[in-house]
Amino acid sequence: MTPTTTQDDHASLLDRAISGLNYALLGMGCLFLLLMMAHITVDVIVRFGFNGAMVGTLETVSFYYVVLAVFLPLGYVELKNEHIRVDLFVQMMPGWAQLALYILACALGLVFFGMMTWQSSLDAIRSTARAETIMSNFLFYIWPSRWALPVGFAGICLAILSNLLRAIRHRQAP
Numbered sequence: 001m002t003p004t005t006t007q008d009d010h011a012s013l014l015d016r017a018i019s020g021l022n023y024a025l026l027g028m029g030c031l032f033l034l035l036m037m038a039h040i041t042v043d044v045i046v047r048f049g050f051n052g053a054m055v056g057t058l059e060t061v062s063f064y065y066v067v068l069a070v071f072l073p074l075g076y077v078e079l080k081n082e083h084i085r086v087d088l089f090v091q092m093m094p095g096w097a098q099l100a101l102y103i104l105a106c107a108l109g110l111v112f113f114g115m116m117t118w119q120s121s122l123d124a125i126r127s128t129a130r131a132e133t134i135m136s137n138f139l140f141y142i143w144p145s146r147w148a149l150p151v152g153f154a155g156i157c158l159a160i161l162s163n164l165l166r167a168i169r170h171r172q173a174p
Contacts (some may be wrong), residue, residue: 011169018162022075025155029072036065055138063134071148075155079162079172095172102173106164109124113157120149 090098112159131164132143154172167173 003141005114009163014167016164018075018158022073022079022155022159025072025151026076029069032065032072033067033128036069038063039065040048056136056140059134059136059140064145067145068148072155074152075157075159078156078159098173099167099171102133102167103164106160106167109160110157110164113153113160117150117157119147120153124150 030133039057039060043054046052082110090101093101124143127143127146130143131141132146134140134142163174
């Protein structure tokens, strides 16, 4: 006898997959934050302790660490419902109105971040094709960091979808 899968099982599997992906992106964002701290610390030690210089610290921090640390965890923040919300008046509404507004907000969020995912993907593809660099004292490629935006935006799209489906299943806005 094989167990049957229910709609809740599929939803739970989807929620776990989206959550797992966004936790992985959060972990990567944290890793880049730690690398940035270490890189800057070593640069300060070399500069003031040994009167030397580490070439490329500013570029690496600006074009890689910061971008990756900011954009990759976006979906995790959405999953936890920790983005800024202004819900002073919504809290006074009945539950059905709160749910309706939440569904509308999620739909708008999916459209907006879907468009951001699409456009940033096109930009990343163009940047990769050109092997985009910046003016510097050395050859510094920035095209790899361009991929953080579509990945982060896709993560937040999936998180919005997961939160939306959960709200509909439970018939309650978070």
